[in-house]
Amino acid sequence: MSPVMMAKALNEGLRKALEDDPKVIIMGEDVGKLGGVFRITDGLQKDFGEARVFDTPLAESGIIGTAVGLAIRGYRPVCEIQFDGFVYPGFDQIVSQVAKIHNRSNGKIKMPITIRIPYGGGIGAVEHHSESPEAYFAHTAGLKVVSCSNPSDAYWMIQQSIRSDDPVIFFEPKRRYWVKGEVADRPAPLHQARVVRPGRDATVVAYGPMVATALEAAGAAEDDGHDIEVIDLRSISPMDTATVVASVERTGRLVVVHEASVSHGVGAELAARVQEKAFYSLEAPVLRVGGFDTPYPASRLEEEWLPTVDRILDAVDRSLEY
Amino acid sequence: MSPVMMAKALNEGLRKALEDDPKVIIMGEDVGKLGGVFRITDGLQKDFGEARVFDTPLAESGIIGTAVGLAIRGYRPVCEIQFDGFVYPGFDQIVSQVAKIHNRSNGKIKMPITIRIPYGGGIGAVEHHSESPEAYFAHTAGLKVVSCSNPSDAYWMIQQSIRSDDPVIFFEPKRRYWVKGEVADRPAPLHQARVVRPGRDATVVAYGPMVATALEAAGAAEDDGHDIEVIDLRSISPMDTATVVASVERTGRLVVVHEASVSHGVGAELAARVQEKAFYSLEAPVLRVGGFDTPYPASRLEEEWLPTVDRILDAVDRSLEY
Amino acid sequence: MSEALHAVPPEPDMVQLLTPEGVRVEHPDYPLDITDDEIKSLYRDLVLVRRIDTEAIALQRQGELGLWASCLGQEGAQVGAGRALRPHDMSFPTYREHGVAWCQDVDPLVLLGMFRGTNLGGWDPADNNFNLYTIVIGAQTLHAAGYAMGVVRDGAVGTGDPNRDTAVLAFFGDGASSQGDVNESFVWAAADNLPVVYFCQNNQWAISAPVTTQSRVPIYHRASGFGFPGIRIDGNDVLASLAVTRKALDNARNGQGPTLIEAFTYRMNPHTTSDDPTRYRLAAETETWKLKDPIERVRAYLTREVGVDAEFFASIERESEAMAEHVRSGCRALPDPEPLSVFEHVHAEMTDELREQRDAFATYLQSFEEVGA
């Protein structure tokens, strides 16, 4: 494939999944004729029919709950939640049913449901359209949670998630939908982190929309003579702690970045694990850069609220000062 | 007051709140004639009438959503969620409305809603009746989250929560409902942690149901010659980090205990904060003891799943070995 | 009956085929040709289900079960609905449909695990086309709708082939009718004309809340607002339940879409063994409903109209004794799960980090054995 936008890569990945397995179906609000508000399912209903790609009534609990029933019947539903802030009406079905039914049945029932959630801010949207709820799901046993940061991962990870016999919450960094990139010929393991930029002085871990920002920060740090390693977590739950620890054992310093509010965010878990597993390697405390502990603000404030290259650099500098 | 059970202390606290402010109302499933499945609202409908203490239809989103409307009208609703595992149908109203309306209105509207949730395990219950969802709410900006561990705090904290102009998620450790204790004449600040047992060798932080277990562990550790400080967090969000850091600066060691699954739990946030703020004081990594990263198990397995005195001691020993 | 009529306003619109006195009555829309042997077999179901229920309550008292949700008084509704199911049909129970489980050949012991606490259910819904019990009120009704969507996609509706056409039977209670999930399920079923039958057991109570807390009109009215038929039956009349559910399932299989059946019945026992109904309802009410007992009326019919002899009833008694013994001994024999099994079946594919937790816990557990040794 020549370079494609992430949106297109996801679309191709979904198409492939529909071709590979007749049990795969795509359901959600406006995923049919419209192709989704972000056009991720563009053309799929036309090519695979209304039985396999269809619009649902407007109710997220209904979308997830009926997906559960379809899974019990042997289907492999891919649910689209239109925006991050609208997953909550379906939270009960996700937490108490999707996450628990395999366990409740002592492994008799599988829940191969993929829940796609365009997430994160930076697109100048109104309230509820820019949130990062990944930590809620990462804290929910029984779910797997991943996020792609580039078109290649988007293409492969969505297929791996759909093929997974476990429920996967698939977070798509909506502000990166239109960034182009090459698509690799082979996928990396779904739950493995990736060192996207090797470095010696400090490690910056990010995922989804923040990977590009972290790389930019690393580039800027270079000018100040700092050699920053950047890791794309890719999988939020399970979390590839080993890759991060290995890096920290070399760099001695770690900064975690995500858009979600810092407190009780994914960065907290990573910090807790690394300070335990790399206790003697850390030359500075694990520092976190994230959204503030406030609701996602009005869009004219989002540039202040969201982690930026400068805020990452500031954290890296503070880390290096230890 | 002579020693009372926590259940009675909560009942008295609610009674006091109803007496002090005519705008306080209590709503939920079976809170009226039955007095709640745990009898926490016993007798309140009889004494304050059906307009102020009433049973709602069976729908948690409806309970929280109508409480929001009542708050807009100037009331101070106290909602009872029957069991931890049943708060999720109301999650959307809590996260997108209760937590955000004050902010959405630029401070024009107040949301003085208290959501009482009997939580945690250890009572041999069926599925969904033993969960610890506090981290979901602690990660939600705009909410305040507290948990009482003894009758005195139960009596005072419920009143403080109801009087608070901010929404408070009030977690009641159901397995401690029937434990008796003295009620102090004066309350401590709602969001302040408390050192419940001073010690020099290591700090154990817990809240809600785990405080008693932590104290028991500290007692047992004494026999091995270890002097353990135990802190009752009391407030989960905001979190009184200063009190914990001050303790760790003395002991150099920290173990955090909660029933919720360890990963992405409250212990992660505390660990992340302490390793940053007490970096040079820590002689061992912050260790966490909690439920495993699995759904809450069948009751015949809960004693294995839940943190016990032995598992806490094991962590303390590991910490002391560093 | 007069007292009863005071307690429960007469429902002209309530389908009844067998009166509380055991008199067989006809209903124009629901002719039921059923042999006496079939009615005897329904009687057997009713008695055995009640015995299983009674035994489970005893086991709870003895500490063998942590909890039990009794179906006493609702056996007629459940056995009628359960016996209306065809082999391909799928059922989605709440936590109280022990009578339906029985009709689906689920060994009572399979149900006991979650109440004993040795598992969370643990059976395979495909084994008996009987879904796992669902405790979160209303959630299973959306699963039923989704399953029905799958049935439609499998082309198993309206083909006319009895070995292919499939219907879904979704159970819920009067309290559940207030949950968003149940109403969303109605939206899906109506919009997609799904082959699902909703069977609401209005047992008059949601723990301590009378049905009036949920609705000021009969619950079966709800369906018309969504655009499909609703009907109320005498939920203590196994024949009405059988006939009406059978017809509704037929319609579903034939592609005529959903139906809501409200079975007007009564929860004779506490909500669960943990409940204390004396706090919220009068014994007199329960007494009144005793007069409408679903089993007595069948027994009266068989004795008076069919002239079934004592030996038949005695044989059922013996069978139910045997069943009671099976439940008692079987329950006590249910093995406690292994400590390390908490880590099993969390995911279809266990994660490395969970494996790490399991191994660490295993080591921890061993440290004690060593001490013990």
Place this chain on the structure above:
Amino acid sequence: MSEALHAVPPEPDMVQLLTPEGVRVEHPDYPLDITDDEIKSLYRDLVLVRRIDTEAIALQRQGELGLWASCLGQEGAQVGAGRALRPHDMSFPTYREHGVAWCQDVDPLVLLGMFRGTNLGGWDPADNNFNLYTIVIGAQTLHAAGYAMGVVRDGAVGTGDPNRDTAVLAFFGDGASSQGDVNESFVWAAADNLPVVYFCQNNQWAISAPVTTQSRVPIYHRASGFGFPGIRIDGNDVLASLAVTRKALDNARNGQGPTLIEAFTYRMNPHTTSDDPTRYRLAAETETWKLKDPIERVRAYLTREVGVDAEFFASIERESEAMAEHVRSGCRALPDPEPLSVFEHVHAEMTDELREQRDAFATYLQSFEEVGA
């Protein structure tokens, strides 16, 4: 109209008081005695609301607004409902009720903040008895029910005192009718006989989903299933909307409980300025609905039946020009919020840890100023 009738099946049960051609018709249940001046004033409302809407779309194109949800075509429903409100009544809008905002004397500029991104709403619902716009579909209907519960507890229902009795008007869309929250709100309103009127603007579309995706029967039918009256009106007829909403609000205030009004109308513009309707609906459909324009019919009536002169229409034109200018310049003048304001109003009582975050961020920001200086 004939084409129109093809596009929209004639609804015998749809209340209409002014035909698309501007002919005044009577309805037995909804007599409306209204003066010509009152109709002229409604005309003024309709024109100004449309102008505000049109101007906002222009501002979005110019990049002054991030988004706008147009109410074009729904002005009749909204102005009729808005003008039916009494001073004590409370209204709970979605994000599209700009016409209701206008009737409640909300300065259009107040609405622009959240679409410009300078705030998330920011107004005080008490100022104009107009709740904040709610974006989460259906959520506000439960807030309305809860508010109505407060009204009841305040003894502000059925006293007969017009200065005391209060009703609540809750808006939602056809798509929202599928949400659990909306149906739970119906449950509460029916069970407690709450003084709330549900006003559903069925504008035929939920973004790209036609109303048939949500329901196979008219949405107003839904109410009967819950036990309260539902009625459909011609949503492009401001007089029908006024008369029917007025009566429903009266009933609510008098203690006669809830009503569901389905305003049968059409979303003439894209869902929002980000939407592309060419992907899912035909221009012909929109054309057909143009023939039912809510403003044209009033203008036709005033011209033909009342003989209103050109000067009246010209004066409204001038006024709407002035309004447009007010919106344009006012919008551009809306101040950007201060960076540190993100920390404000998160809680009524700011927490120490948030204060810490704010101070750290302030220091961080200053470090740049120093560099800059």
